[in-house]
Amino acid sequence: MPDSTSESPEAVPAPPLPSGSPTAPPTPVPPTPGARRPGNRTRVIAVAVAVLLIGGGVTYWALSGDGDPMDHVEVSGGKLVVDDSDSYDDSDDEYCDDTDIYSFNDCDADDDTEPESTYEFVYKITNKGDEPANYSVLVNAFDKDGGYVGQTYIGAEHLTAGETDADKSEFTAYGTFTDQHELSDIASVKVAYVERMALAN
Numbered sequence: 001m002p003d004s005t006s007e008s009p010e011a012v013p014a015p016p017l018p019s020g021s022p023t024a025p026p027t028p029v030p031p032t033p034g035a036r037r038p039g040n041r042t043r044v045i046a047v048a049v050a051v052l053l054i055g056g057g058v059t060y061w062a063l064s065g066d067g068d069p070m071d072h073v074e075v076s077g078g079k080l081v082v083d084d085s086d087s088y089d090d091s092d093d094e095y096c097d098d099t100d101i102y103s104f105n106d107c108d109a110d111d112d113t114e115p116e117s118t119y120e121f122v123y124k125i126t127n128k129g130d131e132p133a134n135y136s137v138l139v140n141a142f143d144k145d146g147g148y149v150g151q152t153y154i155g156a157e158h159l160t161a162g163e164t165d166a167d168k169s170e171f172t173a174y175g176t177f178t179d180q181h182e183l184s185d186i187a188s189v190k191v192a193y194v195e196r197m198a199l200a201n
Contacts (some may be wrong), residue, residue, distance in 0.1 A: 069195065070194050072127065072196065073123065074123065074124045075122065075189050076122050076123075078119065078186070078189050080119050080184055081117065081118050082117045117183055117184070118171065118173075118183070119170060119171040120168050123169055124166040125156045129161060131198050132158055132159065133196050134159075134199065135155055135159065136155050137155060137193070138153055139154060141189050142190065143186065144187040148178055149177050149185055150178065150186075151192065152170070152175065154169045158199065171183060
């Protein structure tokens, strides 16, 4: 009687995977001479961005450490000044001439004109920072009820640390005023905006 116990076949080892198989490790490709490596470019960009961010932070810290530039400027006083001097004085032949064809320099040309007026105020700009700076300042004018009348500009150049520039400034009749205001409506002035520009030296 034949033996009913079947014998299991012997295990056969699996054949090696071909090199093109998806599970096989990729074959390294030698770099092309002169070609850029993408990793190096990424590193260069990352370093450049980091330098800009750090530099920007240092600059902001240096400028912000000087405090609010509005605190560097003061305006005070303020009054309407009427200049009624006659620049074409009859006794001064240097400035008037009735013999030429022009009328603007006649000796009586100014007789019927109104005196020139300005609204003068005093300002003081002090560089309270640690570095030299330029200042650009806008000053607003208001009427007695606090209504906005107009605006003028003052400035100071290359103030060293701790240096002060103090002088007079003015609103003139040639300025642009709102809501049919006139120069004589100005009752007070106030600093509206200050830009402090730090210098390299």
